[in-house]
Every structure is written in C-alpha cells, then in structure tokens.
Amino acid sequence: MERRGFLKSGLGALATLAVGETILLAPGDAAAGLAEPLNYATDADGKARKRHVDYRTATAVKSVCLNCSTVCGIEGFVEDGKVVKIRGNPLDPNLGSFMTCAKGQSGPTINTYPERLLYPLKRVGKRGEGLWKRITWDEAYDEIAARIRKSIAAGHPERVAIHQGRSRYEAEFARFLNAVGSPVLLNHRALCSSNKRAANYVSLGETDWESIDAERCRYFLNFGANFYEAHQGGLHLVKRVVKARFDHGAKLVTFDVRMSNTAGRSDEWFQPHPGTEGAIALAMAHVILRENLHDRAFIEDFVQPGEAQLRTWLKDCTPAWAQAQSGVPAADIERIAIEFARARPAVAAFTNRGTGAHYNGFNNERAVVMLNALVGSVGRPGGYCYGLEEKLAPAKYPAPQPEPPKVRIRTDLEDPPEWPLANRWQKMKVGQVVYDYLEQGRAQLDVYLSYTIVSPMTWPEGRTTAARVLADEKLIPFHACSDIVYSEMAHWADLILPDATYLERWGMDIRNNLELQHYVMLRQPMTAPPGEARSFPEVLFDVGRRLAPEQAKYFAFGTHEDFVRAQCSKLPTQGPDGRTFASGFDYMKHYGVHVDTSQPKTYEVYRRRLGAEQLAGTRVDDAGRILKADKAGKERAIGMMVKGEPLRGFATPSRRFEILAPEVAEVATKAGMTDDGMPAFHPVPGLDRLADDRFVLTTFKWNVHTQGRTASQKYLSEIVHDNPMWMHPKVARRIGVKSGDMVELTTYRPRSGARGDVAFKAAPAGREEVVGRARIRVFVTDAIHPKVLAVSNSLGWQVGGRAAQGRAGARDAVLDATGQASMRKTLASAPRVDDLTNGVWWDAHRGGRGNGVNINAILPVNPAPLVGMQSWFDTVCSVRKV
C-alpha cells in the first residue's frame, strides 16, 4: 500500500506516464485519457466543436481494412492527423464498391481511443499484479534480444516462439524465426477453420478455400455459414448472393441450429441436430444418384471413386436415415437434393464453422463439398470454384536479400503428433493444446512473443487453463505481448509492446478472389501511431539487428516499409488508367490494389491441357491414368490422361477430385482409427443420445463484433454490448424461466478424446466431469433448436478500457468457473473528459446491463481427430433457474 503513494493508477494515467514512472493497471480499471473524440476538433479557444469533414481537401489514403479477416480494400480520409472517414476501395475486385460494413466504418475509433497503449511497459510486480513501469524501446529491445541470444547460445532456439492470432505477417514472422532458428510460429487456425481447410485440400488438392462464383450461381446450399454477418469473406459473398437472388431468383437454403441473420434471410431454413450436416449431405448424395441427377461425365473423368462404388457406398444413406440423425424431415432432404441437382451446374454447396467446428467436422465438411462433385459444379461458371494463387508467393513478392534459410527442425508444440493432418497441407497447427503441452512438460519455452491474440478470452478454457499457464513463470519464463489496448493477454505479460493499429502500419495483403483472378493489396499507414506505439514487424526487425551478426545481417535492409517496398518490386509500374509510376511500390500506394488480369479466370482449371514443356520427362502410371514426373528427387503426379488427352486434373495424389482419399485412410489407420478414406458420417459422441436435461452449448459471432478485437470500438460496443443466452421456449418452460431471468449453466467435459485420444466416449449424464459454471441471463426465443443453447462471443471484457468493459464490466453475469479467482475490481468513477463519459449505454438509468459474458472459460479444450480443430459447438451442458 505504501508504494501506492507515488503510483499512478488506471488506464487514463497512461498518457502522462514518464519514463521510469510506475503505474497500476488492474482488471476493472478504466478511465479516460485523451480528451478529444474523433468527430470533434479543438478550436483555438480550447473548446471542442463538432467537425465537418471536407472530403475534397482531406488527404485520401488507400489501404486494407483488418477489422475482420475479410480484409476489404479501403480508402481513408485524413484531416488534422486523424482518420475521419473510411470507405471501400472499388478497385478491390472482391469488394468492388465504396461500401464497407459497420465494423469497417468504426475502425478509426480505435486510433483515437482514449485507452490505447502508448509506451512500452515492463512488469515490476508479480506477474498478473498489474504493476508496470514505463521503459524506453531501447530497454525493451535489449531485454528481448538478450533473452533470445541466451536461448540460441544454450542450443535451444526452438524455445523462442511467436503466438499470433489474426495476423497478416507470415513472411515477416517467418523471417524473424528463421533467423533465430526456431520453427515455432503458433497460430489460431485450429480454433477457426482447420477442418474446412483440410476438407478442401483433401477434395481439390491445392486450395484451402473455395471461391464460389456467386453472382452466377442459381442455388446456394449453405451448411452452417453465417455470411450475412460473419464469414471470412462474408461481405464479398453476401453482396453477390443478394445480387444473384434479385437478378435471377437464385435460391438460398440454410442449415443452422439458430436463426442467424443468414438463416433469417434465406428462402428456407432448417435446424439440424448439432453436428449432423454430414448425414444430411450423404443422404442428398444418395437421392441425387438414385434420381440420376448427377453429372455422369464429370464423375467418370474426374472423380475418385467412380459412380458404381459411390452408389454402393451411399446405398444405406437414405433420407429416412438422415432424418433419424439430424431431425431434418426426410421429405425436405429429398426435395432440396432434387432442386439443387436440377439447377446444376451453376450451384454451390458450402460450409463454414457451423459444420466444421465439431468433433466430426472434417468428414462433415468433406461430405458437403462432395455434393459439388456429384453435380459437376466444381470450377464451373456459377459453381463451386477456386483460385490458384492466393498466397504471397516469394517468387512474385520477393523479400529483401539475404534471407535466412528455412528452419528444418520440428517440435511437438507446432506439430503435435496426435493430429497428423494438422500440418499436412499447410501449417495449421493445433493452437488450443499449446498451454496443455507446456503444463504437461511436453514442450518448453524461454521466450513467448504474443501478437493479436487474447487467449484468456478467445481460447477454450481461456480464463482457466490458458490464464493459469500464462501466469506461471516456470512454464512461460518471459512473455512480451504486442497489443493496442490493455487486454487480458497484456495483463499476463512481462513486457507490453504498444502496437500500431491496422490503419497506422504497413503490410501486403492477399486472399481468395470471388472474381477468380490473382490480386494483391497494400496496407499503408493513414496516420502515425500515438505516443510511442510501434508496428510489431518493425519491433521484430529492430530486435533482429540486436542479435549476433549472423542473425543481424538478415535485418540490414531497413524498416518494414523497406520490406514491403521489396515485396512490391515485381509489380507493374503502369496503372489500369494508363498512369505510370516510378516503382511497383508507388503503384500500390496510389491504387492500393493490383489485379493480375493477364491470366484467364480459374474456371475448370482441371481441364487445362498440359503443354509439351510440362509433359517433358513425364511417364504414365501402370493404369494409364496418372502422369508422373520427378520433382526435387521425388516422383509426383502432375496430370492425368482423360480420353487420350493429357490434362492438368486436380492437385490430389490421384489428380481427381477425391471423395475417396486413400491418404486419409492411411494416416487414420496409423493413428489407430478405422477409416476407409470416404467421408463417412459418425455422430459426435455424446450428442447423439442427449438426456432430456442435457443440451448443446453453442457460440456465434455478431455482425458488429469480431472476436476479441472490436470491444474497444465504441460505436460497435454501443450497438451490441450484451449477450444473453438464447433458449427455446420448451426449455424455458421446463426450468421455469422467462426472458431476462438468470440461470446457472454447467458444462461437461467429453470423457476422453479431448486431448488427442481418438477413442472418444461420452460419460453418462450425472457422472460427467464439470468444466465450469456460469450465471447468465436468458433470452427466450423459438429461433433456436430446442436442444441447443447459444451465447455469442466477443463480449465480457474485464480489461480494455471503458468501451470494452461497459465502464463497470459485467455487473450481473459473474463467471464462476473453476477456481480461478475473479479478476474483477470495483471501478473508481472515471473523470468526465470525453464522449465515453456522456450518456453511454452502460448507465443503469438507461437500462444499461454491463458488457456481457465471456463464456470461453467453461468451454473445454476439445480438438477433433486427425486435423485437431477445436470442437467448439459440441459442449454438453445443463441449465437451472437461480
């Protein structure tokens, strides 16, 4: 207590903190710092007046939005050093307009958020105590560099790790880690979408993501994608789906356990029992073949296995069988399958996390993708298409030279052996087991660098397992966290590295293009970051220069801007409107986007004929089907013979679209599982026979929030800051509650299987292991499956400043999870200096209800077999009135 005499306290004091001064930042604290709201300007007389932006004189800067993973091309208008308005960049072929979503509009509010991190901070108390000292960047760099040097000297460079969430800096981070000699670049893919990606890779061979030719599509069969409000590319997809529906009456059918905005706007909405999409898709396949509505020629030429084998395999997958699994009426399954197949080939069956985030998600995803092959819509105009060059290939986007060699060692932490398909096609990893592995001693770390990740909030067992390990200095001896606000990740760090926001930094960005041509975008700073905030790649490069000469030489090229300039060096200098530029970099700074129109759209790439050059040195396999060539000392399939013609085919081992994937069977057999290589349906253990008083707890995303990154954006939190649990009236009657009442929710751990054990068995009701309990208010609605309870994510921050915390934090919904002491503190009243104190949504007299609940502490770590994706939507729970 004595020390507090000269301590500063609260986020608001950050702005005036001098080097060497100490500050107390504790969860629950929130106070205003900077005075000026975005839409006000201070006049000479010191008074704040509403700003009127003149777009003709404001500086316009092209860049890329990153308020979600859709990464739209944008243009920002800058006045008096502030970004005052964002609009879309119509040159972005995906976006193609000035429009953005609400999240895109709100981006600038984070730049001027009063509670931004401004200076590097070093922990002075115990970890998690919240005592910080302002230090200089030099001190921060020296400390990080010294620690890394020590790991290298001890012969353990692999004990240096970067753990990233939604990052766009693969090339920069790989360079840093390669220089250090560590392969441990951890990510969040298994929390997000690895089952979907793996399913696309198995089926198509060369891409993890489909690009539906939506504008020309006539029938959308949507299994668990909420692209009207979320989806990695949602804005791009929804725009085209809406157009197709208006222009030519395309039909949209959605399967979701809840009436999402997409379900509500669909022509038909079905509520399957959780995790049963695979059964529905197999039954649809059965009907399509039975009715002879399939594309016989496409299957014969391009699909493995052939029609006869498919018919035999699908014989028992009748609509009646699928109804028993899913609860969706057999007659509807039959009718939809026939409608879909009759509209071929301009049709698309697709998925997202509703199908993928399950224990059986990999096969369910594959079963849905298969429907496109049966009706021959793969790669066809209006169909299930895909692009070819959707990564920043070094050959096209070269990094500055010299480059460090690629690290060849593997470690369990980034390549856990229990999930042999996690890193098979790309390094998707199994992020949610990282903390387990550290705790179990299966892996060791010296230096943990975290970036745009807030695992205590976004991971399963977040405030329990993740926070427990983050707090333990033996398991994580040193943690430097790059963030823009004082997040729950920063709270558990030893060094806080204040970052530039996505509107204040450089970067190259790329994603799949629904126009089916290669394109690339440039992110450039619209304004300088506040205080001493500094972009994380810049920080890594600076640290790199402080390592030994053999590492430092890889960072001699200069700044992150120089890095990006090199990446642009092979881009054209003449623009689409005829203007010429001194360099590719200048071209990108002007347009923000480059679309490579020199190549045709990627329709039916599998039909492309191989030329003499590609055929040189190839041989045909014994069956006369597959063309093989030596590549880097290994024989690989490079094409296929179809009716005497050498064609490209798919990039799978058989060069066909693989419904039957022998490679998967082989890997699964090695892992001790029975698997015939087909996308068979196995119900999620424990969900198929739910007791009357057991339900499935699911989570979902909001249109105006993105996971753990938007809570501090005041306009968005003003719109959505509360997340009561959706409950069907039948359940509400059963336990005697109405909307607004509080309930206690209890979640149960799947008995085994959760941590890599493939023999997953559910415990009988009443004898389950409790993961945790939460108190939460209910919202009674018949817009949800009667066996499902749903809570949104993105809310319930205990730190992050007033917009995130709703001033006092979650007042009426206190998590009572598993022994972890509550981090909440009473909030001292905040000084009234900016618009976050005037008439805001959390005020009780306005009916304010705090800022919602974070449910992740009571969701168990539960990676699916083979791929390791987190089975988010499989948590068995019970509920009672309190």
Ligand SMILES: Nc1nc2c(c(=O)[nH]1)N[C@H]1C(S)=C(S)[C@@H](COP(=O)(O)OP(=O)(O)OC[C@H]3O[C@@H](n4cnc5c(=O)[nH]c(N)nc54)[C@H](O)[C@@H]3O)O[C@H]1N2
């Ligand atoms: N219950 C539940 N949990 C989920 C999901 C779910 O459906 N249900 N979805 C999962 C999915 S799909 C994903 S992808 C993960 C994502 O979860 P994470 O990988 O944790 O990613 P984000 O939520 O994007 O990261 C948020 C953190 O990044 C910080 N941040 C924001 N902008 C910047 C910046 O410019 N620089 C830096 N350095 N930091 C920044 C924020 O302050 C915050 O601390 O969450 C998963 N969690």
Ligand SMILES: Nc1nc2c(c(=O)[nH]1)N[C@H]1C(S)=C(S)[C@@H](COP(=O)(O)OP(=O)(O)OC[C@H]3O[C@@H](n4cnc5c(=O)[nH]c(N)nc54)[C@H](O)[C@@H]3O)O[C@H]1N2
């Ligand atoms: N506005 C917004 N946009 C975002 C994000 C965001 O947080 N907010 N996050 C971005 C990221 S990282 C991702 S990964 C994507 C995710 O995009 P989506 O996958 O489209 O969205 P989710 O909310 O994760 O899950 C989709 C739906 O699955 C449903 N669902 C749950 N269980 C089942 C089931 O058993 N069967 C079926 N059929 N449906 C089920 C949920 O009700 C939910 O509506 O969105 C990206 N875009």
Ligand code: SF4
């Ligand atoms: S969809 Fe995502 S990337 Fe596009 S404007 Fe909205 S928040 Fe930004």
Ligand SMILES: [Mo]
């Ligand atoms: Mo995600």
